[in-house]
Every structure is written in structure tokens, then in C-alpha cells.
Amino acid sequence: MAEPFVRFTVTDDFRRSRLTVFFRLLLAIPHFVWWVLWSIAAALAAIANWFATLVTGRPPSALHRFLTAYIRYSTHLFAYVNLAANPYPAFTPAQGYPVDVEFGELERQRRWVTALRLFLAVPALLLAAVFEGSGFGAWSGYEGDEKSFAWGGGGVLLVAAVLGWFVSVVRGRMPFGFRDVVVYGLRYLAELASYLFVLTERYPNVDPVATPVSAQSDHPVRLTVADDLRRSRLTVFFRLLLALPHFVWFLLWSIAVFFAAFVTWIATLITGRPPQALHRFLSAYVRYSTHLSAYVALTANPFPGFTGAAGSYPVDPELPPPDRQHRLVTGFRLFLALPALVVSGALSGLLFVSAFLGWFASLALGRMPRSLREAQAYALRYSAQVSSYVLLVTDRYAFSAPVLEAPEQLPGPEPPPGETPAVA
Amino acid sequence: MPDDLVLPEVDPASGIGAGVVEEAEEFESFLRWSFIASQLAALAVLVVYARRGTRFIRESAAGRIGTGMLLGMLGLALVWLSQLPFQLLELWWLRRHDVWKAGYLDWFVERWALLAAEFLFICLWLLITMALAARFRSSWWLPAVPVFAGLALLFAFLYPYLVVDQRAAPLELKRDVARFAERQDTEPVKVVVEETSELTSAPNAYATGLGPSRRIFLWDTLLDGRFDDGQVRVVLAHELAHHAREHIWKGIAWLALLLLPLLGGVAWLTARRGGLYQPRAVPLALLALVAGSLLLSPLDNAVSRELEAEADWIALETTRDPAAARALFRDFTREALEDPTPPHWAYQALATHPSIAKRIAMATAWERRKR
Numbered sequence: 086m087a088e089p090f091v092r093f094t095v096t097d098d099f100r101r102s103r104l105t106v107f108f109r110l111l112l113a114i115p116h117f118v119w120w121v122l123w124s125i126a127a128a129l130a131a132i133a134n135w136f137a138t139l140v141t142g143r144p145p146s147a148l149h150r151f152l153t154a155y156i157r158y159s160t161h162l163f164a165y166v167n168l169a170a171n172p173y174p175a176f177t178p179a180q181g182y183p184v185d186v187e188f189g190e191l192e193r194q195r196r197w198v199t200a201l202r203l204f205l206a207v208p209a210l211l212l213a214a215v216f217e218g219s220g221f222g223a224w225s226g227y228e229g230d231e232k233s234f235a236w237g238g239g240g241v242l243l244v245a246a247v248l249g250w251f252v253s254v255v256r257g258r259m260p261f262g263f264r265d266v267v268v269y270g271l272r273y274l275a276e277l278a279s280y281l282f283v284l285t286e287r288y289p290n291v292d293p294v295a296t297p298v299s300a301q302s303d304h305p306v307r308l309t310v311a312d313d314l315r316r317s318r319l320t321v322f323f324r325l326l327l328a329l330p331h332f333v334w335f336l337l338w339s340i341a342v343f344f345a346a347f348v349t350w351i352a353t354l355i356t357g358r359p360p361q362a363l364h365r366f367l368s369a370y371v372r373y374s375t376h377l378s379a380y381v382a383l384t385a386n387p388f389p390g391f392t393g394a395a396g397s398y399p400v401d402p403e404l405p406p407p408d409r410q411h412r413l414v415t416g417f418r419l420f421l422a423l424p425a426l427v428v429s430g431a432l433s434g435l436l437f438v439s440a441f442l443g444w445f446a447s448l449a450l451g452r453m454p455r456s457l458r459e460a461q462a463y464a465l466r467y468s469a470q471v472s473s474y475v476l477l478v479t480d481r482y483a484f485s486a487p488v489l490e491a492p493e494q495l496p497g498p499e500p501p502p503g504e505t506p507a508v509a
Numbered sequence: 510m511p512d513d514l515v516l517p518e519v520d521p522a523s524g525i526g527a528g529v530v531e532e533a534e535e536f537e538s539f540l541r542w543s544f545i546a547s548q549l550a551a552l553a554v555l556v557v558y559a560r561r562g563t564r565f566i567r568e569s570a571a572g573r574i575g576t577g578m579l580l581g582m583l584g585l586a587l588v589w590l591s592q593l594p595f596q597l598l599e600l601w602w603l604r605r606h607d608v609w610k611a612g613y614l615d616w617f618v619e620r621w622a623l624l625a626a627e628f629l630f631i632c633l634w635l636l637i638t639m640a641l642a643a644r645f646r647s648s649w650w651l652p653a654v655p656v657f658a659g660l661a662l663l664f665a666f667l668y669p670y671l672v673v674d675q676r677a678a679p680l681e682l683k684r685d686v687a688r689f690a691e692r693q694d695t696e697p698v699k700v701v702v703e704e705t706s707e708l709t710s711a712p713n714a715y716a717t718g719l720g721p722s723r724r725i726f727l728w729d730t731l732l733d734g735r736f737d738d739g740q741v742r743v744v745l746a747h748e749l750a751h752h753a754r755e756h757i758w759k760g761i762a763w764l765a766l767l768l769l770p771l772l773g774g775v776a777w778l779t780a781r782r783g784g785l786y787q788p789r790a791v792p793l794a795l796l797a798l799v800a801g802s803l804l805l806s807p808l809d810n811a812v813s814r815e816l817e818a819e820a821d822w823i824a825l826e827t828t829r830d831p832a833a834a835r836a837l838f839r840d841f842t843r844e845a846l847e848d849p850t851p852p853h854w855a856y857q858a859l860a861t862h863p864s865i866a867k868r869i870a871m872a873t874a875w876e877r878r879k880r
Contacts, residue, residue, distance in 0.1 A: 317568045320579075323586045326625050330578055330632040376570075387570035388579040398570050 090189040090285040091276045095268055095297050097170050097183035099261065101253040105173070109166060109250070112173065116162050119176055127155040131282040138199045138283045143191060152282045153188045154178045160186045160275050167246035168259050169267040184268060186275050194286040202283060208442045209277050209289045212460075215434040216241045216270035242270040244431040245485070248424045262485035265298040266428075269487040272296050291439070292456035293463045293487030304484045305405035306473045308375075308466035312385045312399040314455060316447040321383060324444070328381050334391055335377055342370045342476065349477045353415045359477050364407040367476045369393035375402045375469045382440035383453055384461040400462065402469040410480035422475045425483040429471045432464040439464075463487050510822040516870035517877070521849035525839045530849060532606075537848035539602055541855055547595035548803060554591045555796040558584050562792030569788075574639045576788040581631040584795040589624050596620065603709075606846055611708040633660075635791065638772075642786040649785060650772035657772075658765040665757055668717050669724040674704040678727065681738075682745060686725065689746050692827045695753035700725045700745065706733060711845040714744045716751035723752050735844055739833030743824050750823035756816045763812050771801045806858070813861040821863065821871055829879075831872040838868045 105112060134148040144152075157178035164170040164184035174182055198205065217240045249263040276289035320327060349363040359367075373393030379385040379400035390397050395404075414421065439457040447453050470483035522530045565583050569576040600616050603609035611619075637656055641649040678700035690697040698716075705713075705728045712735070713728045725748040731741060751757065775785070775797040782790035825834055841847045842865050849865035856864060863871070 317565070319565075319583060319586065320568050323582070326586070326621070326628050327579065327582050329625055329628050330582075333629070387568055388575060390571040390575050392572070 088189060089276075089290070089295065090192075090287050091272065091279050092187040092189075093268065093272045093275070093297050094185045094187065095183065096185075097259075097264065099258050099264060101168065101171050101257055101259050103254055103257050105171070106168065106250060106253040109168065113162065113166050116165075116174065116176070120159065120162055123155055123158065127152060127282070130155075134283045135199065135202065138194055139196055142196060142199075143193050144283060146191060149191055149284060152284055153279075156188075156275050156278045156282070156284075157186050159278070160184065160271055163242075163274075164267070164271055167242050167267045167271070168249045168253055169264050169271065184271065186272075188279065189285065192285060194283065198286045199283055202281065205288075206277070206281055209280065209291075211438050211442065212289070212291050212435070213274055213277050214240075215431075215438050216273055217243075241428075241431045241435065242267055244427055245270075248427065260485075265296065265486035265488075268298070269293055269296040290456050291435075292459040294459060296487050298486045298488055302484045302486065302488055304470060305403075305479050305481055306466075306470045307403045308462055308469060309401045309403060310384075310399065310458075310462050311401075312453075312458065314452050314458060316383065316386050316451055316453050318448055318451055320386070320388070321444060321447045324381060324383065327388065328377065331377050331380070331389065331391070335374065338370060338373065342367065346476050350415065350418065353410055353477055354412055357412055358409050359407045361407055364478060368404045368473075368478050371404060371469055371472045371476060371478055372398075372402055374472060375400065375465055378436070378465055378468065379461070382436050382461050382465075383443045383447055384440075384458055384465060400465065402466070402473075404469075404473060405479050408479070410477065414480045415477065418475065418477065418480075421482075422471065425471045425474060425485075428485050429468050429483070432467050436461050436464040436468075510819050511878075514822075514871075514874055516867060516874050519866055519870045519873060521842075521866045521869075524835070525842050525849070529843055533842050533846040533848045534850075536602075536606055536608075536846040537851060540599060541851075541859065543595050543599050543602070544859070547592050550591045550595065551588045552796075552800060552803075554587050555584065555792075555799055558587055559793045559796040562795075563789045566788060573643075573786070573788055574636060577635045577639050577785075577791045578632045580788055580791040581635045581795060582628045584792055585624070585627050585631055588799075589620070589627075593620070608711050608846060609709050610706075615708070631795075635785075638785050638794075639788075642784055646786065647776055647780055647784050650769075650776040653772050654765055654768045657768055658761060661761045661764055662719065665717065665761065666719045666722050669701075669722045669726075672701075672703055672726065675701045675726070676704065678702050679732075682727070682741070685742055685745055686749060689742075689749050689827050690753075693746075693749055693753040693823060695749070696723075698723045698725055698749060698752050700727065702727050702729050702732065704729050706730050712736065712841065714748050716748040716757065719757060725749060725752075736837065736840060737833070739828075739830050740837040740840065742828050743830065743834045743837050746824035746827040747820045750820040750827070751816070754816075754819060754823065756820065759816065760812075763809070767805050767809060771798070771805060774801050810859065810861050811857070814863055817862045818867075818871070821868055822875070825872060825875040831876040834872040835869050838865050838872070841865055 130148050130151050134144050134152060137148065138144050155178075158174075158176075161170070161174035161178065161182045161184070164182070165172075165174050170183040172183065245263040245266040249259050249267070252263070253259050272295070273289055273291055276287075279285050280287070280289055345363055345366050349359050349367060352363070353359045370393060372395060373389070373391070376385075376389035376393065376398040379398065380387075380389050385399040387399065395401065439461045443453050443457045443461075446457070467483055467485060470481075473479050474481065474483055562580055562584060565580055566576055569579045571579065596616075597613075600609060600613065634657075638649060638653055641653050641656070645652060682700050683697075686700050687697045701724055703726045710730055711728075712731045714731060715726050716724070717726065718724045725745065727741070727744065727748075731744060736744075775794050778797040779785050779790040779794045782793055784790060785794055821834075825831060828834070842849050847865055849869075851860060851864055862868075
């Protein structure tokens with residue numbers, strides 16, 4: 086497998102200075118001023134680089150150096166702002182920052198890919214909007230006679246950074262999961278910038294597996310993906326309409342789940358363990374909703390069953406049996422779930438945009454691109470963990486790092502001995 | 510309607526104009542042939558699907574009924590695709606003659622919405638039939654008939670509440686209905702106006718609902734000034750007659766009767782694939798259902814024409830205004846380009862209402878009897 090053009094290294098130890106976290110945005114103001122100036126220069130350099138690469142088939146080395154330095158500096162700055170790293174970054178892109186990026190050597194590029202670069206980058210720009218949270222419009226109703234629109238908000242980076250800010254101010258540590266989500270977003274944005282600036286023609290990879298995460302997961306809710314990426318064009322074309330009977334069934338089932346979850350909550354508060362029958366019922370619902378989401382979002386191909394049976398679908402959450410749960414955590418479950426629900430909402434943007442892009446790709450190729458499928462699997466895994474937490478299937482908090490299953494070995498530092506890592 | 514009623518010969522062009530009649534004939538002829546071609550295309554698609562559709566079973570991870578639903582929906586999706594060129598052609602034709610006003614985008618969105626409704630319908634149909642097939646095996650169609658008749662009753666009851674763009678009718682129309690209800694010896698029925706004028710210029714009205722949900726819906730295209738009060742009163746009396754003579758109940762009874770051979774035929778044909786218990790029988794069932802419906806439609810339309818003719822007669826008895834009735838039917842040709850004398854075969858196979866010529870003749874026949 087070819088070495089990626091953009092290589093991230095993460096040596097951050099999760100420790101955060103409460104004082105600098107509290108004033109993080111204000112402290113970054115000088116950097117923002119510098120970054121804007123540099124961005125203007127980078128935009129001009131990118132145009133020059135595009136012309137030069139179009140003519141010679143290879144970026145000039147001076148422009149390559151300048152633009153990679155700009156991307157590295159931006160990565161440092163936004164790692165700092167989004168709390169993925171602690172130290173105040175340098176104004177020059179010095180190596181050795183805790184969240185750092187390396188670039189490959191100059192490489193030849195096909196001229197037609199260079200010529201169409203902006204057009205080809207549109208799908209990647211849509212995905213970038215999910216991370217940045219700046220590209221989504223949501224109709225919010227009428228004001229007088231005029232429609233009003235709410236823009237922005239809900240970007241994955243922003244959500245992870247805001248939630249991480251509160252935890253860091255209180256505990257002096259950034260949660261593993263949130264830090265890794267930010268790194269995931271920064272890596273993707275760095276790859277996109279390299280592509281847009283014509284430094285490489287390798288397309289940005291949204292596969293979360295390409296992100297160097299430092300936290301391993303032993304979460305009891307896992308996602309098994311046994312999908313072969315093949316897609317039936319006919320069912321892809323009509324996918325949303327084909328899911329209509331499922332939407333009706335899901336709605337009816339959700340009503341029953343509302344009452345079942347309430348009874349389970351009361352029972353778990355009293356006995357410290359969810360009743361087996363209700364746990365089974367709620368687990369089936371979590372599985373079913375994951376199967377349905379996977380079908381609608383094109384994460385999997387076959388039409389799902391209506392019962393949420395375990396092992397019946399290529400994208401299937403593994404759920405734990407009923408176990409003891411902390412009464413305190415049970416009592417405040419909905420309140421505690423709010424941050425996870427916010428993250429899940431942000432990740433649903435990733436699921437939606439991947440589904441939108443995957444629809445075109447699957448129609449054209451009869452296959453779902455692996456990177457999109459993996460990004461969706463990550464969002465679905467997180468969503469299943471949040472649902473399991475809310476519906477009392479487990480009292481383990483959802484784990485937001487972009488990992489699909491517990492990996493054997495992952496790069497990155499071990500947490501300091503004797504300390505319990507904050508995991509979110 | 511008197512048994513000895515003999516309709517006099519009438520000149521369809523009289524009072525309408527030969528040019529308009531010619532245009533109406535051309536207009537309907539195009540739509541007729543387009544309809545026939547589209548039905549042949551749908552049947553061809555379904556024949557191929559009946560032979561090869563079972564391969565889509567591999568696209569399902571659902572159980573027996575879920576897989577059946579998927580196959581049913583995919584069959585309808587393919588038919589939908591095959592119909593698009595014909596429907597596009599018809600839309601162009603309707604717009605060319607100023608009968609349809611909405612744009613191509615609106616039409617396309619509407620097509621998708623209709624397909625969604627068809628998907629939900631076929632899923633419900635398969636849920637019921639495949640569940641019954643699990644219990645009754647090859648005799649599933651016998652209990653299915655009362656179930657579907659019951660659902661038709663439920664739908665007929667609920668339909669008035671499902672119409673989105675409706676508003677209360679003007680007071681004078683309500684008074685007219687109350688007066689006509691007395692003459693027809695029935696309870697007054699609520700009159701509502703359905704707003705369709707943004708989509709079409711064609712006039713229309715219909716009676717729907719059962720018991721407390723009984724309604725008469727008038728399209729607002731009937732009230733835009735092209736039809737005078739006398740003509741609108743004929744429409745009201747006609748629609749009220751459908752309620753007074755329990756035509757909706759009778760229509761559902763006829764539906765139940767027609768369902769017996771239709772569903773029996775589906776059960777017989779699908780038996781070779783293990784019956785509707787098996788999802789692999791669904792593509793064939795779809796073909797049988799559509800082909801059977803087409804075969805039975807002349808009978809269904811004949812019943813419909815009888816009921817409409819009866820409503821026309823009662824409307825004449827109620828309004829006692831044959832001149833207004835004749836003017837109304839002539840305006841149907843002028844405004845909606847309805848062919849006053851369609852070819853005999855087309856009339857027998859496709860027409861749900863008596864032809865304009867027959868309706869004008871009935872008004873004249875009523876007038877002569879009352880002299």
C-alpha cells in the first residue's frame with residue numbers, strides 16, 4: 086500500500102492547562118490575524134501552483150514548500166483552538182508540535198486531474214463541511230412572511246471542541262474520544278487542503294481507520310461490518326422509498342420503546358439491573374434502528390428484516406447482556422446522555438453526506454466506496470452506543486474516537502500510569 | 510332511472526361547435542393511445558419481472574414477508590420507470606391544450622409521491638396476503654376478500670380527512686345542498702371546495718366518505734366563473750345523488766365481488782411457485798394482479814357508468830333544469846376537451862362515465878317525458 090501523502094503524528098498526552106483552555110479562543114487571536122494574512126498568500130500561491138502544475142505536470146518545489154508549511158501551521162493552530170493539543174503553537178510551522186503533519190515528496194500529477202481539480206473536490210468539500218460545520222443550512226421556519234434559515238453549527242470539530250472545553254476546564258485533561266475526533270477532522274481537512282492546493286492528486290480519505298487514534302475501546306457495544314461493498318443499482322436508486330414500510334414500522338416501534346424504556350428505567354433504579362425481557366426488547370430496537378439506518382444510508386445492501394434479530398444484517402451491533410448498572414448513572418441517564426446526543430447529531434451529518442455521495446457512487450459503480458462506508462460505520466457505531474446508553478441496554482458511555490472495533494495496537498502514547506483516562 | 514328510458518339521438522356538435530368537438534376527439538384519442546401503449550409497456554415489464562424478478566431475493570436480509578415486500582416494491586418501481594416516458598408525453602399534451610397548468614418539476618415531485626403511496630399500498634397488500642397465506646395456504650384469497658373490502662370501507666371513510674387543500678364552500682351552495690337533500694329524501698351532506706386550480710383548469714367534483722365523513726368535493730375550477738349557478742347546482746345534485754343512492758357502499762360491494770375472481774386468479778397462478786406464502790411468488794402475483802385488474806376494468810367501468818347515469822337522472826329530477834344540465838355537459842367538452850362520442854370499443858373498455866352525447870341525450874329525454 087502506498088505511503089499516504091499526508092501523515093499525521095500525534096504525541097499529545099491529553100493534559101491541558103485549565104487557564105489556557107479557559108481563554109483558548111482569546112489567546113489564539115494573534116494567530117488568527119497571522120493565519121488570515123497567510124491564507125491570502127496561500128490562496129495566491131495555490132493559483133500559481135495550479136497553473137504551474139498544469140503546464141509542467143509537477144508543482145514547483147518552492148510553492149510546494151510554502152503551501153505545505155501553511156497547511157502544517159493551520160493544523161497546529163486548529164489543533165490548539167480545538168483542544169487537540171495543549172502548547173501554544175509557533176507562528177512558523179516548526180516540527181514537533183503534539184499534533185503534527187508530514188507531507189510526501191513532490192510527485193507528478195495528471196494534467197486532466199489538475200485541470201478539473203476544483204470540480205473534483207466538490208464531494209470532499211461537502212464532507213469537509215461536516216467537520217467544519219460551516220456548510221449546512223437548516224430551514225427553521227417563517228419569520229413574518231419570509232422563510233428564515235439557520236446556517237452553520239453542529240460541525241464535528243466544533244462539537245468535540247466545545248464539549249472537550251468543559252471537561253478540560255474541570256479535569257485538566259482532554260477526553261480521549263473527543264481529542265481523537267478532532268484529530269480525525271484535522272487530518273481530513275489537511276488532506277483536502279493538499280488536494281485543493283494541487284500538492285497531490287491523492288483524493289482525501291474519510292476512512293476513520295486512516296486516523297492515528299490513541300485510545301483503544303473495550304466498549305461492550307460494537308459494530309460488526311460484514312458488507313462486501315457491492316450495491317444493487319435498482320435498490321440504490323429507490324432506496325428511500327423502499328424503506329417506507331420500515332419507516333412506518335420504526336415509528337410504531339418507537340412509540341412502544343418510549344414506554345418500555347420508562348418502565349426499564351424505573352425497574353433499573355429499583356433493582357440495579359434492567360429486566361431481561363425489556364432489555365431484550367430494547368436491544369432488538371437498537372439493532373433494528375442500526376440496520377435501518379445502514380440500509381437507508383447505503384452502508385449495507387440488503388433489505389433489512391423487521392425484527393432486529395442479532396446477526397441478521399451485514400452491519401450489526403453486538404450488544405451486551407443485561408448487567409448491573411449504577412443507580413446514580415441510571416437516575417440521571419437522560420441528562421448525562423446530552424453531550425453524547427450532541428456528538429451523535431454532529432456525526433449524523435457525516436452519515437448523511439456520505440450517503441448522499443455514496444448514492445451517486447453506488448449508482449455509477451455498483452459499489453460503495455470503502456472510505457465512505459467506513460465513515461458511516463463509525464457514525465452508526467457511535468449512534469448505536471448512544472442509543473444503548475439512553476435506552477439502558479448498557480451504562481457504558483458512548484466512545485467517540487473514530488475506531489470501529491478494538492484494535493490490537495494503535496499508535497500514540499499510553500495514558501500516564503495511575504491515572505484513569507477521561508473517555509468520551 | 511326508468512327502465513323504459515330511450516335516449517334520443519343528439520348531434521354532439523350542436524351547441525358546442527364542430528371545431529371544438531374535433532379538437533376534443535383529437536385530444537382524447539392521443540391520451541387513449543398513450544394509455545394503451547403505457548399499459549402494454551407495464552405488462553411487458555411485469556412479464557419480464559415475473560420471470561427474472563426472483564433474483565432480487567438476494568438483495569434482502571429480511572424474512573418471508575419483508576422479502577415479499579421488497580420484491581413487490583421493486584416490481585412497481587420498474588413499472589414506474591417504464592411509465593415515465595408515456596406520462597411525460599401526456600403531460601406535454603395536457604399542457605399544450607392548457608388542461609394542465611403545473612410545471613414539469615411539480616409533476617416529477619408528484620410522480621415520486623405517488624410512487625411512495627403505491628409502495629405503502631403494495632406493502633400493506635403483501636403483508637395481509639402473505640400473512641393469510643401462512644394461515645390458509647392456497648385458500649388465502651377467500652378471507653382476503655372481506656379484509657380488503659373492510660379496508661376499502663375504512664379508506665372511503667377516512668378519505669375526506671386526507672384531502673389537504675380544502676376549504677368551506679360558499680353559503681349558497683350549502684343551502685342548495687340542504688334543499689336538494691330534502692328532494693332526494695336524504696340527510697344534507699357537507700360541501701367542500703378543493704383547491705386544484707394551480708395544477709389544472711379541468712372542472713371536477715366527487716362524492717366521498719361514509720356516514721359522518723360524507724362530503725361533496727367541488728374543485729375550485731368549477732367555481733371560477735366559467736360555469737353558471739345552474740350548472741353548479743346540477744353538479745351538486747349529481748354528487749348528492751351518489752350519497753342518496755348509497756353509491757359508495759354499492760361501489761365497495763362491487764369491488765368485493767370483483768376481488769373474488771381477481772384474488773382467486775392470483776392464488777391459482779402463483780400456486781406453481783409455492784403460493785403467496787413464498788416471496789418468490791410475488792413477481793408473478795404482481796403480474797397477475799395488474800393483468801387481472803386490466804381484464805376486469807371493462808366490467809368495473811360498466812358498473813361505474815350505470816351508477817353515474819343514475820346520478821345524472823336524479824340530478825335532473827332534483828334540479829328540474831335540463832337546459833343547465835346540457836350546458837354543463839357541453840362545457841365539459843369545451844373546457845376539459847372531453848370527447849362527446851368516443852369510439853365504441855374505447856367507451857366500453859375505458860369510460861367510467863356516460864359519454865357527453867349520452868348525458869346530453871338523457872337531459873333531453875327527461876325534458877320530453879316531463880312535458
